Each structure stands twice: as structure tokens, then as C-alpha cells.
Amino acid sequence: MARFARRAGLLASVALFATTAGTMVRADTLREALVMAYQTNPSLQSARAQQRGTDENVPIARASGLPSVNASGRYTEFVKQSPNAFSNPDRALTSNVELGVPIYSGGAVKNRINAAKIRVEAGQAGLRGTESQIFASVVAAYMDVIRNRAIVGLNRKNVNVLKVNLQATSDRFEIGDLTRTDVAQSQSRLAIAQSDARAAEANLAAARETYIQLVGKAPEDLAAPPPLPNLPETPSEAVDIALENNPDLIAAREQTRAAKKDIDVAGAGRLPRVSLFASGAYNNYFNTLGGLSSAAFAQSETTGQAGAQISIPIFQGGLPAAQRRQAQAQASAALESEIATERSVIAQVRSAYTSWVAANDVIRSSQVAVEAAALSLEGVRAENSVGNRTILDILNAEQESLNAQVQLVTARRNAYVAGFNLLAAMGRAEARDLSLDSDILYDPNLNYKRVRGKFFDWDDDPAPVVRSTSTVDTPVQDGDIPEE
Numbered sequence: 001m002a003r004f005a006r007r008a009g010l011l012a013s014v015a016l017f018a019t020t021a022g023t024m025v026r027a028d029t030l031r032e033a034l035v036m037a038y039q040t041n042p043s044l045q046s047a048r049a050q051q052r053g054t055d056e057n058v059p060i061a062r063a064s065g066l067p068s069v070n071a072s073g074r075y076t077e078f079v080k081q082s083p084n085a086f087s088n089p090d091r092a093l094t095s096n097v098e099l100g101v102p103i104y105s106g107g108a109v110k111n112r113i114n115a116a117k118i119r120v121e122a123g124q125a126g127l128r129g130t131e132s133q134i135f136a137s138v139v140a141a142y143m144d145v146i147r148n149r150a151i152v153g154l155n156r157k158n159v160n161v162l163k164v165n166l167q168a169t170s171d172r173f174e175i176g177d178l179t180r181t182d183v184a185q186s187q188s189r190l191a192i193a194q195s196d197a198r199a200a201e202a203n204l205a206a207a208r209e210t211y212i213q214l215v216g217k218a219p220e221d222l223a224a225p226p227p228l229p230n231l232p233e234t235p236s237e238a239v240d241i242a243l244e245n246n247p248d249l250i251a252a253r254e255q256t257r258a259a260k261k262d263i264d265v266a267g268a269g270r271l272p273r274v275s276l277f278a279s280g281a282y283n284n285y286f287n288t289l290g291g292l293s294s295a296a297f298a299q300s301e302t303t304g305q306a307g308a309q310i311s312i313p314i315f316q317g318g319l320p321a322a323q324r325r326q327a328q329a330q331a332s333a334a335l336e337s338e339i340a341t342e343r344s345v346i347a348q349v350r351s352a353y354t355s356w357v358a359a360n361d362v363i364r365s366s367q368v369a370v371e372a373a374a375l376s377l378e379g380v381r382a383e384n385s386v387g388n389r390t391i392l393d394i395l396n397a398e399q400e401s402l403n404a405q406v407q408l409v410t411a412r413r414n415a416y417v418a419g420f421n422l423l424a425a426m427g428r429a430e431a432r433d434l435s436l437d438s439d440i441l442y443d444p445n446l447n448y449k450r451v452r453g454k455f456f457d458w459d460d461d462p463a464p465v466v467r468s469t470s471t472v473d474t475p476v477q478d479g480d481i482p483e484e
Contacts, residue, residue, distance in 0.1 A: 030142050030225040031434075033215050037138045038131070038431055039440060040216045042468035047130040048442060049464075054123040055448045057116040059455065065109035066455060067101045087297070090288035098279040103308075106271030107264060115261035122254030124444045128247035131431060132424045134214070139420045141211040145219050147413040148204035151406055152481050155197035158402045162190040165398075169391055182391040189395045201479025208477035216469040218477060228419045230428060235353040238426055242349045243342070245427030252334075252341040259331035266327040269320035270313060278306040345425060352422035359415035366408035373401035 038044065073095040081088055102109070166186040172178040211219045232238040243249065281303045290297035313320070377397040383389040423429040431441055 028220050029223045030139065031436075033138055033142050033211075033219075033222075034135055034431075034434060035436060035440065036217065037134055037215050038436065038442075040467070040469040041134055041214060044131060044134050045468045047127050048444065051123045051127045051444050052447050052451075055120055055444075055451050058113060058120060058448070058452045061109070061112040061116040063455070064112070065102055065105070067099060069097065069099050071095070071097045087290045087293065089285035089290075091286050092289075093284040093286070094281065096279060096281045099277065101276040102273070103276060104272070104274040106268030106273065108268035111261045111264040111268070115258045115265065118254050118258040118261065120448055122251045122258065124448075125247045125251035125254060127444055128427075128430055129251060132247060132427070132429045135429055135431075135434070136417075136421055136424045138214050139225075140417050141207065141214050142219075142222060142225065143413040143416050144207040145204070145211050146222050146224075147409050148200065148207045148479075149222075149481055150409045152197065152200045152204050152479055154402060154405050154409070155193065155200045156481075158398065159190070159193045159197050161398060162186065162193050162395075165391075165394065166190050178391065185392050185395060189399070198479075204479040204481070205477045212471050212474050212477070216471060218474050225416060228416070228423060231356070231419055231422065232353070232426070235350050238349045238353050238422060239346055241426045241428070242345050246345045246425060247427055247430075249338075249341050249345050250427075252338040256331070256334040256338050259327070259334040263324060263327040263331055266320065266323040269316070269323060272313070273311045275309050276307070277309060278304070280304040348425040349422065352418050352425055355418035356415060356422050359411050359418050362411035363408065363415055366404060366411050369404040370401070370408050373397070373404045377401050 074093070076092045076094070078088060078090055078092075081090075166183070169178055169183050169186040173180065173183050208219055232241065282300070283302075284300040285297075287294055287299050289299055377394075377400075380389050380393050380397040384391070384394055420429060423433070
């Protein structure tokens with residue numbers, strides 16, 4: 001029953017947003033804003049590029065376990081020979097080819113590759129977290145524009161009402177029905193209302209600029225957002241889901257796993273290393289080797305050698321032990337960071353849940369306050385007409401009515417934003433959860449699969465290009481709204 005009441009409150013808030021926004025022929029939708037941010041937001045594009053860079057750590061780690069081939073060439077002119085050298089050549093061409101094949105490195109390569117793979121998984125989870133944060137910011141900006149637009153409209157209506165009140169008060173003062181004090185009170189309230197309206201317009205302009213920053217285009221008429229799906233019944237349920245799905249927590253856990261692998265990588269510095277090697281050389285002396293007896297010497301030659309090599313560290317000044325202790329300390333730090341992230345996630349979920357429930361309660365109480373303030377204002381005006389209420393009573397009633405309406409609009413915004421933040425903390429506010437078109441979804445695993453097995457030295461990607469959109473050409477925003 002409690003869940004039904006909360007859902008009813010959320011659905012009511014959506015309907016009330018639509019009522020406040022007025023009738024719209026064509027409106028931007030929240031879905032459109034999220035899609036545009038998903039495709040063009042520079043922070044999100046940057047995070048994707050950084051993840052592609054993280055993917056490359058796997059082939060980088062694997063490279064140290066693969067064979068290596070090096071070639072060199074050298075041509076030499078012996079310009080001045082020793083007077084005692086009778087057989088040295090006048091010139092020489094030397095070329096070498098060397099092949100190295102690592103066989104055993106104490107497990108360093110294997111563990112380095114495993115750590116890199118785990119960090120790819122951590123990075124992909126972190127990318128999910130960035131996506132969720134961007135979406136939460138877009139939702140907040142979207143709702144801020146709607147709220148501030150509604151507040152501007154309410155303040156403008158209040159200014160118009162107070163202008164009529166001032167005119168009526170002035171007319172009654174002229175015929176001696178009211179005093180100059182009544183006129184001054186009306187003038188004061190009108191001036192305050194005008195300044196409040198100007199402040200509301202400034203807030204709307206700022207909200208629109210923030211929307212442009214996140215979405216990449218100026219907001220037009222924004223439609224009421226759709227109901228939020230899959231909201232939890234209890235904070236405990238929300239925490240349980242978050243502990244399983246929150247991307248930041250998943251990333252922290254993967255970083256801890258990777259840090260443990262780094263301990264094994266550091267420890268490998270104390271173990272033997274085994275490798276195979278082969279090399280070949282070609283020398284050409286251009287018939288100058290041997291001097292006058294050059295015919296007795298071979299003027300070109302090829303050589304080759306192959307073998308195995310073992311390197312056994314005996315003493316390294318304590319370096320491998322220090323590196324292993326350092327890796328252990330870093331793993332300990334990663335474990336603590338994981339707990340810190342877990343605490344943060346739990347706090348975020350509980351706070352968002354409480355804010356969501358509270359905002360829906362405020363919506364219901366504010367709706368009552370709006371209706372009661374409207375009846376009170378009507379009654380005060382009627383009583384003033386028969387002399388039972390003063391002009392100040394009317395002004396106070398009008399201010400109470402305005403305050404109740406602003407509080408209602410703000411509560412609607414807060415309820416929706418808190419609900420979305422709750423979903424984000426639970427790991428359920430990403431593109432895959434919002435039913436965005438499958439053809440625009442970004443899958444970071446595709447790039448990882450593409451590059452993880454690459455080993456060719458000249459296998460480059462195309463030059464970097466900007467994928468996000470610039471907002472240089474967007475107009476400066478103001479707080480103006482169409483007259484209703």
C-alpha cells in the first residue's frame with residue numbers, strides 16, 4: 001500500500017508538471033535530451049576515449065612476453081688507418097638481425113596481463129558510472145528548466161495581480177476610501193514582486209545555460225518527463241540492489257583485484273628468467289680486407305648463433321622486496337577505497353530514497369496548501385470588500401498563495417530528480433536501462449575485443465577527431481517565456 005501511495009504521488013507529480021507547463025504543440029522530451037547528451041556530451045566522449053586507452057594496456061602487457069626481432073646496419077669508411085695495420089679493410093658494411101624469445105619471467109607477464117584485463121573491466125564499470133552521472137545531471141538540468149520556467153510564470157502573474165491591486169488601491173485612495181499607507185504597502189509589494197520575477201528570470205537563464213552545457217543545444221518547450229520505472233519499495237531493497245549493480249562500487253572491487261595481481265608482478269623480480277636467442281650477421285669489406293693480400297681473404301661473410309639464456313638474480317639491493325611491499329601497500333589502499341566507495345554508495349542510496357519519499361510527501365501537502373491558499377485569498381478579498389480585511393491582509397494572502405505554488409513546483413522537481421538519483425545509485429540509470437535505441441548504444445567491449453590480440457607494430461588507429469558538439473553558436477539564454 002505504501003508503495004502504491006508513493007507511485008501515485010510520483011505519477012501525480014508528472015501530471016502536475018504537465019499542467020504547470022501548459023499546452024505545448026511541440027516539445028523537447030527528456031528522452032531526446034538524454035539521447036543527445038549520450039551521443040555528443042564531451043565528458044562522456046572523453047571517458048570513452050580514456051577507456052579505449054585503458055584497453056591498450058592488455059596488448060602492452062602481452063608484448064613483453066612475445067618474441068622480439070631487431071635489425072641493424074652500419075657502413076664505415078676507415079679514413080685513416082694505423083701505420084701498423086696491414087690487413088685492415090678500407091671500408092665495411094655490417095648488418096645484424098637478433099631474435100629474442102622469452103620463455104619464463106617468474107610469472108610477471110602472466111600477472112601483468114591479468115591485472116590489465118581486470119583494469120579493463122574496472123574501466124568499463126567506471127564508464128558506466130560516468131554515463132549514469134551525466135544522465136543524472138541532464139535530468140536535473142531538464143527539471144530545473146521546467147521548474148524555473150514555471151516559477152517565472154508564477155512570478156509574472158503575481159506582478160500583474162499586484163499591478164491591478166496597486167491601481168485599485170490608488171483609485172480608492174483618490175476617493176478617500178483608503179489611506180496613503182495602503183498605497184505604500186501595495187507599491188512595496190509590487191516592487192518586491194518585480195525583483196523576485198527578475199531573479200526568477202536570471203535563474204531560468206542559468207538553468208538553460210546548464211542545459212546547453214550538458215545536452216549541446218538550447219532547450220525549447222520541454223515536455224513533462226515520463227514516470228520513473230522500477231523504484232524500490234524500501235531503502236533496504238535499494239541498498240541491496242546498489243551493492244550488486246552500482247558501477248562505481250563494481251569498479252572499486254575490480255581495482256582491488258588488479259592491485260592484488262600487482263603484488264605477484266612485483267614479486268617476480270626475485271625469480272629467474274629464461275629466454276632463447278638467435279642472431280645473424282653479414283659483413284662485406286668491398287675487397288679491401290687484407291690490403292695487398294686481399295685475394296687471400298673472404299671479402300664477405302655471414303655468421304649465426306643461437307642458444308638459451310638464464311638469468312638468476314642473486315642480490316639487487318633490496319629492490320624487488322621494496323617493490324613487493326609497495327604493491328602490498330597499494331593493494332591495502334585499494335581495499336580501503338573499496339570500503340569507502342561502498343559507504344558512499346550506501347549513503348547515496350539512503351539519502352536519495354529519503355529525499356524521494358519526502359519530496360512526494362511535500363507534493364501532497366503543497367497541493368493542499370495551494371488549494372487552501374487560493375480559497376483563503378478569495379475569502380480575504382471578499383471580506384475586504386465589506387471592510388473586514390485590510391489591504392495588507394490581501395497582500396499577505398497573495399504572497400502565501402504564490403509561496404505555496406512555488407513550493408509545489410519545486411517539490412515536483414525534487415521528487416523526480418531524487419527518484420532518478422536513486423535509480424542511478426542503484427545502477428539502473430544507464431542507457432541500457434532507459435530503452436534508448438539499440439543502434440546508438442556504445443559497447444566498450446567491442447573496442448577491447450578489437451585491440452586485445454593486436455601485435456603488429458604499425459597497426460595504428462585513424463587520427464583523433466572530435467565527436468562532441470560545440471556550443472559556440474548557441475544563443476545567449478535569457479529568462480523570457482512566452483506570454484500565456
